[in-house]
Each structure stands twice: as structure tokens, then as C-alpha cells.
Amino acid sequence: MxxxxxxxxxxxxxxxxxxxxxxxxxxxxxxxxxxxxxxxxxxxxxxxxxxxxxxxxxxxxxxxxxxxxxxxxxxxxxGAGLYPDGDAGWKNATLEALCDGMLDAGILCVYEFRCRPEEYRYDEWLEGQRAKISRGLEVLEREWLDHLNGPMTMGHVSTGVLLDYLDFRREFAGLPEWRGKYPGLEKWAAEFLQTPAMQATQPA
Ligand SMILES: N[C@@H](CCC(=O)N[C@@H](CS)C(=O)NCC(=O)O)C(=O)O
Missing domain, CATH: 3.40.30.10 (Glutaredoxin)
Structure with a gap:
């Protein structure tokens, strides 16, 4: 393949x-x-x-x-077992979709800087994309910690990838800070981002 x-x-x-x-x-x-x-x-x-x-x-x-x-x-x-069946499966799929949507917003911010000439840059639109990410972070902290602290799913992978991407592109595209603001998420990430699969796939 x-x-x-x-x-x-x-x-x-x-x-x-x-x-x-x-x-x-x-x-x-x-x-x-x-x-x-x-x-x-x-x-x-x-x-x-x-x-x-x-x-x-x-x-x-x-x-x-x-x-x-x-x-x-x-x-x-x-047989990686990252997509459970039943109710846990729908929750997992929704968490993955949430993180993917937040990543889409982050990538649109990156493209705004990388692709659009400065004179056409649209600050309100950028703020709208950043607000999607901020709302998502609040929901992750408020509603998803039980799931994240449970058995490993694809939603865990997506959440870890999202948080690392926010760190990776924060300076370039002004993406929202999550460290120091969402204690539950930060505690979860401190462990998850150190796992071998996450360490082996650092963005570069
Ligand atoms: N929904 C897609 C999003 C993929 C995506 O946005 N990929 C970016 C790179 S991170 C890309 O290929 N961008 C090129 C383009 O938009 O033309 C997925 O989950 O695979």
C-alpha cells in the first residue's frame, strides 16, 4: 500500500x-x-x-x-480495536468528528497565513475559526474527560493529535492555547502525548 x-x-x-x-x-x-x-x-x-x-x-x-x-x-x-461497537462507538465517532472539525479550523488558519496574500487576510474570519477551536476545547474539558480516561479509542488518538497540532502551529497561525486553561485535558495529555505511538509520529 x-x-x-x-x-x-x-x-x-x-x-x-x-x-x-x-x-x-x-x-x-x-x-x-x-x-x-x-x-x-x-x-x-x-x-x-x-x-x-x-x-x-x-x-x-x-x-x-x-x-x-x-x-x-x-x-x-x-484488528487495532480503536472503533468500539454500540453506544461507545457512536461516542467515539463523535469525538473523532469534533477533533477533526477543530483541526479543519486550525488548518484554515494556517492556510490563511501560508496561502493568502497579506493584503487580503481577513482577521474576523480567522477569529471565527479560532473560536471554533476554543469552543471545542471547552467541550472537551467539560464533557469528554470520562471517555478520554476510559478505554483507548480512535477519539483518543484524534484528541492527542489535535492538542499537539495546536502546540505545533500556535505561533505560526495564532491557534488557541490549551495548556494552563483546561486542567483535566492537560492531565490526560501529559500521559497520552508521551505514549510510544504519539512520540514516534511527532509533526515535522
Ligand atoms: N477531512 C480530511 C481533511 C484532510 C486535509 O485537510 N488535509 C490537508 C493537509 S493537513 C490537505 O491535504 N490540504 C490540501 C488542500 O486542501 O488542498 C481528512 O480527514 O483526511
Missing amino acids: KLLHVGASPFVRKVMVVLELAGQTQVVELIDGMGTPLAPNSDVTTHNPVGKIPCLILDDGQALFDSRVITRYLDSQF
Whole structure:
């Protein structure tokens, strides 16, 4: 299998963490998938018309995207056990969607600085994206700590990837600070971000 990949992408990182947890990093060949809406990567658009990574190309040539599809596929292939059934499964899927939505907002802020000429930058729109992240952090602290302190799911991976991404891009894109503001989340993250799968997939 081939994975269209960029080391700084949090959505790619979700996939890499699942591979690490399953002990299966060797099954994918990493291919550079760097691109932006202004400069799409042709290897990526060949397989995913919307031009986004991660995109997993199976051995028969079939392309799988987006990150949630790929992580579910890998989980089912390798029995990683990150997608529980029943009520816990719906909670897990919702937590993953929440963190992905917050990451989308973070990436739009990064693109605003990276892709849009300074004279067109729209501060109110940037603040709107940052507010999505801040509201999400409040909800993670208020409503999700029981889940996060329970058995490991994909939602845990997404939350860890999100928090690290906020640290990674805070300075560049003015992303909201979570350290020192959400004690439950910070306590959970202090342990989770040190786990081997998270350490092995640091954004770069
Ligand atoms: N919902 C998608 C989001 C993926 C995404 O936004 N990827 C970014 C890199 S982090 C990308 O490929 N951007 C290129 C573009 O938007 O043209 C997923 O979960 O895979």
C-alpha cells in the first residue's frame, strides 16, 4: 500500500498513529503528498479529486480517503480495536468528528497565513475559526474527560493529535492555547502525548 503523506499533517498523523498502534508501519510506502488549494499535488489529485491527504492507495490501485475512512479501514484490517461497537462507538465517532472539525479550523488558519496574500487576510474570519477551536476545547474539558480516561479509542488518538497540532502551529497561525486553561485535558495529555505511538509520529 502507498500513503500520500506529509509529516506536518495532523490528518496523516492519525493514520500513522493507527499503524504504529497496530505494529504495521512497514505495510505502507510513504509518498510525498505536499500540496495546497493554490498548488495542488498531481499525485494526490490523480487519486483524490479534492486534493487532500491522507490518501491510501491499496495494492489493487483503489484509493481510500479521507483520514476517518483510512483509519477505519486499517483498524478493521489489523484488528487495532480503536472503533468500539454500540453506544461507545457512536461516542467515539463523535469525538473523532469534533477533533477533526477543530483541526479543519486550525488548518484554515494556517492556510490563511501560508496561502493568502497579506493584503487580503481577513482577521474576523480567522477569529471565527479560532473560536471554533476554543469552543471545542471547552467541550472537551467539560464533557469528554470520562471517555478520554476510559478505554483507548480512535477519539483518543484524534484528541492527542489535535492538542499537539495546536502546540505545533500556535505561533505560526495564532491557534488557541490549551495548556494552563483546561486542567483535566492537560492531565490526560501529559500521559497520552508521551505514549510510544504519539512520540514516534511527532509533526515535522
Ligand atoms: N477531512 C480530511 C481533511 C484532510 C486535509 O485537510 N488535509 C490537508 C493537509 S493537513 C490537505 O491535504 N490540504 C490540501 C488542500 O486542501 O488542498 C481528512 O480527514 O483526511
